[in-house]
Amino acid sequence: MNLRPKVIALAQGYRKAHAPLTPERLAGGIGASLSYSKLPEGKFGALVPEQNHILVDQDSPPKRQRFTLAHEVMHVLIQQDDDLLSDLHEAYEGQELEKELEALCNLGAAEMLLPGEVVDAALAKKGQSPRLIPELAELHQVSEEVVIIALAERGPTPSIVLMAGSKPLRVYFSAKHPRIQGRVSRGAGFRRNDPLVIAFETGLPQKTKTALPNHAVLYSLEAYPKGGRVYAVYKELQN
Ligand SMILES: [Zn+2]
Structure with a gap:
């Protein structure tokens, strides 16, 4: 079922x-x-x-x-x-x-x-990138939450997708692929040296392996800072 x-x-x-x-x-x-x-x-x-x-x-x-x-x-x-x-x-x-x-x-x-076909086409063209969050939101005039949910659901690699902002940095919204167990709660914070904090403070995209707040496992992270927010895709590591 x-x-x-x-x-x-x-x-x-x-x-x-x-x-x-x-x-x-x-x-x-x-x-x-x-x-x-x-x-x-x-x-x-x-x-x-x-x-x-x-x-x-x-x-x-x-x-x-x-x-x-x-x-x-x-x-x-x-x-x-x-x-x-x-x-x-x-x-x-x-x-x-x-x-x-x-x-x-x-x-x-x-x-x-935001129809699933639109999201699938963007994923096929650009990959599972956090840049798609502000891009698709702007292009299709939907909230970023909508794109985050769709990317987490439809991305080819199971992932957690989120956006964060504020100082100190905290999670505004996140969604996960059904196969991923852990959730990230709204308001969750980050360690000071977390790659997401670095992306936020330097304005530079980050690509690395890292854990999530309160998660033990490592993910492959891509973080993209834009307009006072950081967008992130944490992909399950493939063996
Ligand atoms: Zn409800």
């Missing part, structure tokens, strides 16, 4: 049925109303099922708001799909189920806003 292809198919179907996916059409496709308001720190969106209403953080940039909205729509689409829901409950429970559901809604949201 594989949940991911089913979630991607759901998202593709939704995109085709409701394109162009303006915020109003995104919410309207599931018959939901939409409003923007202040949400608790670290929360970007919420679903009010009793009212069929989606709340989106008013302070996020518009592209991030659109991704949040697509994520909340995915919650509804998954909730309405009995087969998918029973598969999900069969495979996971408790906190793992929550995490997996969030990852699946992210996956679907990314597919709605």
Whole structure:
């Protein structure tokens, strides 16, 4: 049983049925109303099922708001799909189920806003490079989160993809290939001599073998600093 292809198919179907996916059409496709308001720190969106209403953080940039909205729509689409829901409950429970559901809604949201074929074509042309994150985000007018999710999912080598920023450097957003076990949490920090910190402070791309915060294993890292952020792809080392 594989949940991911089913979630991607759901998202593709939704995109085709409701394109162009303006915020109003995104919410309207599931018959939901939409409003923007202040949400608790670290929360970007919420679903009010009793009212069929989606709340989106008013302070996020518009592209991030659109991704949040697509994520909340995915919650509804998954909730309405009995087969998918029973598969999900069969495979996971408790906190793992929550995490997996969030990852699946992210996956679907990314597919709605940035078709998988577009990402595959970019990967074939340019390889699994962190440069693709700002490039594809700009080219297709989607948030960087969307590209990060798609690259982690579709990259030929299993990897963790993330962006970091601020001082001291911390993780803003990350996504991982399903085959990779460890997760990187939002807000995770780095040692002072970490290659990501070096990329951030010198403005120079880095290519090296390194571990992630709180991970024991080594990855092949490519880091690309741009516009006050560092984009990174940590690829599983091939034997
Ligand atoms: Zn969610």
